Amino acid sequence: QVQLQESGPGLVKPSETLSLTCAVSGYSIGSDYYWGWIRQPPGKGLEWIGSIYHSGSTYYNPSLKSRVTISVDTSKSQFSLKLSSVTAADTAVYYCAWLRRFYHVDLWGKGTTVIVSS
Amino acid sequence: NFMLTQPHSVSESPGKTVTISCTRSSGSIASNYVQWYQQRPGSSPTTVIYEDNQRPSGVPDRFSGSIDSSSNSASLTISGLKTEDEADYYCQSYDSSNHGVFGGGTKLTVL
Numbered sequence: 001q002v003q004l005q006e007s008g009p010g011l012v013k014p015s016e017t018l019s020l021t022c023a024v025s026g027y028s029i030g031s032d033y034y035w036g037w038i039r040q041p042p043g044k045g046l047e048w049i050g051s052i053y054h055s056g057s058t059y060y061n062p063s064l065k066s067r068v069t070i071s072v073d074t075s076k077s078q079f080s081l082k083l084s085s086v087t088a089a090d091t092a093v094y095y096c097a098w099l100r101r102f103y104h105v106d107l108w109g110k111g112t113t114v115i116v117s118s
Numbered sequence: 119n120f121m122l123t124q125p126h127s128v129s130e131s132p133g134k135t136v137t138i139s140c141t142r143s144s145g146s147i148a149s150n151y152v153q154w155y156q157q158r159p160g161s162s163p164t165t166v167i168y169e170d171n172q173r174p175s176g177v178p179d180r181f182s183g184s185i186d187s188s189s190n191s192a193s194l195t196i197s198g199l200k201t202e203d204e205a206d207y208y209c210q211s212y213d214s215s216n217h218g219v220f221g222g223g224t225k226l227t228v229l
Contacts, residue, residue: 038218046155048218059216062119093227095162101211104153104169106164116205 001113002026004109012116018083022096022109030054030074037054037081038071039092045047047092051099052079059102086116087090120144121185122209122221129177129227132199140209141191148185150211152192157206157223166207167194196226 002077008020022035036051050060052070055070060068069082094114098107121143128137140152152170155163167172167183170192182198192211196203209221 036218045223046210046218046220048210050217062215072223103151103218104209105155105163105165105218108164111162114225 002107004096004098004107006094006109006112008094008112009113010113010115011101012035012085012086012090012114013118014116018078018081018086018090018114018116020081020094020096020114021078022080023078024098025077027098028074029072029077029079034102035072035079036097036099038095038097038105039090040095040111041089041092049081049083049094051097051102053102073081083086088116091116092113119213120219121212122219122222123222124207124209126222127225127227129229130199134199135195135197136193136199136226138207138209138226139189139191140193140221141189142211146187147192147211148187149214149218152183152185153210154181154192155208155210156195156203157208159205163208166185186222191228198204199228201228 003025005023012018017024022026034051052058067084072079093111095111097105123141145167154167155165157163166181171183182195184193208223
């Protein structure tokens with residue numbers, strides 16, 4: 001079955017770029033489906049960041065679109081999130097996700113905490 | 119764009135039935151599927167309802183979802199409440215740009 005594992009720095013300085021990777025096992029990431037990112041600030045609710053179709057088409061939250069890039073690396077069976085010009089408001093648990101249909105998260109990663117602080 | 123509004127918290131006793139609402143601010147609730155996710159403390163969310171009223175395998179039939187166009191809202195109903203149902207519940211739909219929109223979440227207390 002599909003398994004997801006996020007990785008990346010747990011601490012990022014303000015104004016820098018947050019970079020996270022999600023390793024996918026149990027499925028060929030380039031074959032089909034959508035792969036996405038969702039975040040949850042401490043003590044708050046969920047926020048959809050965006051998703052990418054296996055072909056490379058991307059769908060971003062309009063409120064983050066100017067700062068977000070999601071990409072897929074089929075050779076490494078992983079997909080990535082880059083969020084530029086971060087501030088303290090970007091401090092959150094970041095989840096990677098598998099979506100068989102673009103509108104529904106079938107599987108969530110365990111999540112990785114990113115703190116934005118100098 | 120639209121918002122999904124949920125009650126901040128609900129509580130009910132074990133064995134009873136509880137319903138959590140999710141109201142769409144603009145546009146028809148019926149025009150885009152609604153999903154419901156359960157998030158226990160310290161854990162990742164999991165799906166309890168997708169496509170308005172479908173249950174993933176492994177989710178007990180005590181969980182059900184529905185859509186009410188008259189109130190422009192979706193509902194998650196949990197019957198025969200168990201203490202293990204205590205969690206945060208999030209509704210989610212999507213907009214015309216194919217990105218997801220979450221409700222603010224509802225904390226369910228089973229006391």
